[in-house]
Amino acid sequence: xxxxxxxxxxxxxxxxxxxxxxxxxxxxxxxxxxxxxxxxxxxxxxxxxxxxxxxxxxxxxxxxxxxxxxxxxxxxxxxxxxxxxxxxxxxxxxxxxxxxxxxxxxxxxxxxxxxxxxxxxxxxxxxxxxxxxxxxxxxxxxxxxxxxxxxxxxxxxxxxxxxxxxxxxxxxxxxxxxxxxxxxxxxxxxxxxxxxxxxxxxxxxxxxxxxxxxxxxxxxxxxxxxxxxxxxxxxxxxxxxxxxxxxxxxxxxxxxxxxxxxxxxxxxxxxxxxxxxxxxxxxxxxxxxxxxxxxxxxxxxxxxxxxxxx
Amino acid sequence: xxxxxxxxxxxxxxxxxxxxxxxxxxxxxxxxxxxxxxxxxxxxxxxxxxxxxxxxxxxxxxxxxxxxxxxxxxxxxxxxxxxxxxxxxxxxxxxxxxxxxxxxxxxxxxxxxxxxxxxxxxxxxxxxxxxxxxxxxxxxxxxxxxxxxxxxxxxxxxxxxxxxxxxxxxxxxxxxxxxxxxxxxxxxxxxxxxxxxxxxxxxxxxxxxxxxxxxxxxxxxxxxxxxxxxxxxxxxxxxxxxxxxxxxxxxxxxxxxxxxxxxxxxxxxxxxxxxxxxxxxxxxxxxxxxxxxxxxxxxxxxxxxxxxxxxxxxxxxxxxxxxxxxxxxxxxxxxxxxxxxxxxxxxxxxxxxxxxxxxxxxxxxxxxxxxxxxxxxxxxxxxxxxxxxxxxxxxxxxxxxxxxxxxxxxxxxxxxxxxxxxxxxxxxxxxxxxxxxxxxxxxxxxxxxxxx
Numbered sequence: 001x002x003x004x005x006x007x008x009x010x011x012x013x014x015x016x017x018x019x020x021x022x023x024x025x026x027x028x029x030x031x032x033x034x035x036x037x038x039x040x041x042x043x044x045x046x047x048x049x050x051x052x053x054x055x056x057x058x059x060x061x062x063x064x065x066x067x068x069x070x071x072x073x074x075x076x077x078x079x080x081x082x083x084x085x086x087x088x089x090x091x092x093x094x095x096x097x098x099x100x101x102x103x104x105x106x107x108x109x110x111x112x113x114x115x116x117x118x119x120x121x122x123x124x125x126x127x128x129x130x131x132x133x134x135x136x137x138x139x140x141x142x143x144x145x146x147x148x149x150x151x152x153x154x155x156x157x158x159x160x161x162x163x164x165x166x167x168x169x170x171x172x173x174x175x176x177x178x179x180x181x182x183x184x185x186x187x188x189x190x191x192x193x194x195x196x197x198x199x200x201x202x203x204x205x206x207x208x209x210x211x212x213x214x215x216x217x218x219x220x221x222x223x224x225x226x227x228x229x230x231x232x233x234x235x236x237x238x239x240x241x242x243x244x245x246x247x248x249x250x251x252x253x254x255x256x257x258x259x260x261x262x263x264x265x266x267x268x269x270x271x272x273x274x275x276x277x278x279x280x281x282x283x284x285x286x287x288x289x290x291x292x293x294x295x296x297x298x299x300x301x302x303x304x305x306x307x308x309x310x
Numbered sequence: 311x312x313x314x315x316x317x318x319x320x321x322x323x324x325x326x327x328x329x330x331x332x333x334x335x336x337x338x339x340x341x342x343x344x345x346x347x348x349x350x351x352x353x354x355x356x357x358x359x360x361x362x363x364x365x366x367x368x369x370x371x372x373x374x375x376x377x378x379x380x381x382x383x384x385x386x387x388x389x390x391x392x393x394x395x396x397x398x399x400x401x402x403x404x405x406x407x408x409x410x411x412x413x414x415x416x417x418x419x420x421x422x423x424x425x426x427x428x429x430x431x432x433x434x435x436x437x438x439x440x441x442x443x444x445x446x447x448x449x450x451x452x453x454x455x456x457x458x459x460x461x462x463x464x465x466x467x468x469x470x471x472x473x474x475x476x477x478x479x480x481x482x483x484x485x486x487x488x489x490x491x492x493x494x495x496x497x498x499x500x501x502x503x504x505x506x507x508x509x510x511x512x513x514x515x516x517x518x519x520x521x522x523x524x525x526x527x528x529x530x531x532x533x534x535x536x537x538x539x540x541x542x543x544x545x546x547x548x549x550x551x552x553x554x555x556x557x558x559x560x561x562x563x564x565x566x567x568x569x570x571x572x573x574x575x576x577x578x579x580x581x582x583x584x585x586x587x588x589x590x591x592x593x594x595x596x597x598x599x600x601x602x603x604x605x606x607x608x609x610x611x612x613x614x615x616x617x618x619x620x621x622x623x624x625x626x627x628x629x630x631x632x633x634x635x636x637x638x639x640x641x642x643x644x645x646x647x648x649x650x651x652x653x654x655x656x657x658x659x660x661x662x663x664x665x666x667x668x669x670x671x672x673x674x675x676x677x678x679x680x681x682x683x684x685x686x687x688x689x690x691x692x693x694x695x696x697x698x699x700x701x702x703x704x705x706x707x708x709x710x711x712x713x714x715x716x717x718x719x720x721x722x723x724x725x726x727x728x729x730x731x732x733x734x735x736x737x738x739x740x741x742x743x744x745x746x747x748x749x750x751x752x753x754x755x756x757x758x759x760x761x762x
Binding site: 096 | 359363438439507528671
């Protein structure tokens with residue numbers, strides 16, 4: 001199986017619709033057939049059907065941390081020479097993505113202590129991102145091609161996106177006086193737009209990371225589980241979690257043992273949006289309440305006038 | 311209606327008292343830290359982190375602030391919309407609290423915003439993101455704050471119309487300002503009802519949405535609190551804390567200014583609270599049973615303790631006290647029960663926004679920094695000082711007006727060189743509707759000033 005071959009189609013040439021670029025491989029045909037749509041967009045969604053993602057095979061990752069280095073390099077974040085990746089001492093504590101380091105690799109033991117897993121984490125690029133739904137000024141957005149990205153020029157700095165993120169992967173520049181920004185992986189939005197793979201994927205020496213369309217990655221993931229049922233747990237993390245994510249994980253150890261949050265298959269944003277749009281559907285409730293208040297005022301006014309006259 | 315003859319000392323209460331010196335000191339310290347935060351950023355002032363993006367500035371200044379300012383719209387509903395004239399005496403203090411309270415909610419938000427200089431984005435449609443619950447809250451709070459200022463305008467008109475005396479060079483504007491005030495005074499009472507209804511509407515909208523806000527935090531909020539019914543619970547607690555807050559403040563103000571408490575209206579207000587609290591309690595119980603998490607109440611965790619405390623002290627206790635007509639007439643019990651409701655609601659907001667919010671990051675802790683405490687305490691102190699300043703200088707508390715009028719009559723020079731101020735009858739619309747319920751206290755109300 002050639003995991004490097006990707007059907008991800010970058011929209012590079014102006015004047016042609018995206019559809020022209022969808023090179024349908026057998027896998028994508030199968031995926032499109034199961035999805036029941038041949039259009040470039042998913043039905044009822046603004047996302048492209050060939051939106052990109054990354055599959056992480058945790059059984060392959062050796063914890064070399066080259067992806068961290070490549071990420072820092074690509075995003076102009078502080079970093080030393082490539083040899084700094086060999087420093088094993090960082091594994092002594094559990095790290096999380098920070099304002100100047102968008103991805104980190106942690107070393108985790110399985111519950112029975114038998115397996116050591118190296119775990120790369122970053123923004124998971126949700127299909128229905130809670131941060132995008134939470135942001136009141138539209139500073140967080142979901143690119144139809146897959147990446148969830150941040151526009152500092154819109155942001156007012158309320159950090160509600162950070163409260164909302166079900167994976168808690170957003171970081172804030174608290175140390176900046178006036179222009180702090182929310183910092184996160186943007187799935188190398190510029191690079192992937194130009195048809196390149198994300199920096200971390202490009203760097204990975206053991207092909208633990210596979211870049212491609214989400215559809216084909218899911219098919220690939222299930223194919224791997226099917227081919228090696230003893231090797232993997234039968235669960236592609238990110239297929240359904242929080243409504244699905246662009247980053248997908250395969251593991252030999254149940255995900256809850258690795259510190260992955262156990263999440264519902266529904267994005268928390270769906271619940272809040274259902275409440276919000278339910279209450280304000282057609283502005284019926286506010287208009288109704290205003291009418292009620294007005295009538296109450298009118299009738300109690302007549303009553304008290306009447307009693308005052310009598 | 312009370313007579314205030316026992317308490318009138320003939321001396322207008324002063325703004326500065328030993329207690330106020332302490333309050334002003336706390337306020338000054340808070341504002342100094344506030345300036346530091348604005349200049350040097352959140353990291354330099356707060357203990358916020360990636361795991362705890364929201365601290366006490368959101369949990370106390372915003373979440374508790376909005377809830378405790380609910381006295382404004384709940385009292386307006388009773389007095390203005392339902393024409394319950396006996397509560398008119400409580401309307402202006404409640405309105406003032408809401409106005410100052412919401413001003414500091416807005417200030418609290420601004421202090422917490424990393425890019426506060428960009429907060430005008432919220433007002434421009436190109437930035438609007440209507441899926442966001444915070445968007446709904448922000449727009450409603452902005453609109454409601456505007457409505458509150460408009461609702462307060464009649465009090466400003468009453469205070470200054472015909473008496474505009476701007477300092478020094480600005481004196482040339484006296485005539486113009488006076489004309490504007492009189493125009494406002496003559497027109498506002500015709501349209502004020504629209505703003506009262508709008509105020510109630512906006513309050514219902516954002517008080518409930520404030521609850522929806524944390525639904526998106528999903529698993530991070532403890533399951534005893536995390537429920538899609540949060541908006542319903544938040545609006546019910548806002549309804550229930552409104553009158554206790556009015557009672558709490560009114561009794562403190564009476565004590566502070568040496569006035570007789572408004573016994574009748576305060577006991578009257580207390581009648582409504584047990585009903586709302588009972589509905590809230592039913593929703594709470596239904597929600598726990600519905601989601602099948604009743605067991606969590608008895609798991610011995612500290613969260614279960616806070617939940618029991620919230621319900622026991624903040625809901626069941628006050629229901630028992632407020633439901634008793636005998637205890638309701640006793641100002642001590644009234645004050646105790648009102649305080650209990652307030653403690654319960656404050657604890658509820660803190661639990662939802664902070665205490666029972668557990669980040670995924672193992673071992674993450676948040677202890678507010680001294681700077682965060684200082685700003686929050688400074689804001690609260692400023693609210694207290696502003697409230698005192700406004701009630702001493704504007705016609706807000708009815709009894710205090712009589713004291714001031716009396717003091718001015720007996721010490722004409724006491725009032726900073728201005729002649730004794732004639733007091734016009736308050737809101738004329740209301741007077742026209744309820745001639746019987748608002749008898750003019752003898753000697754306190756002078757004839758209305760002629761508009762000429």
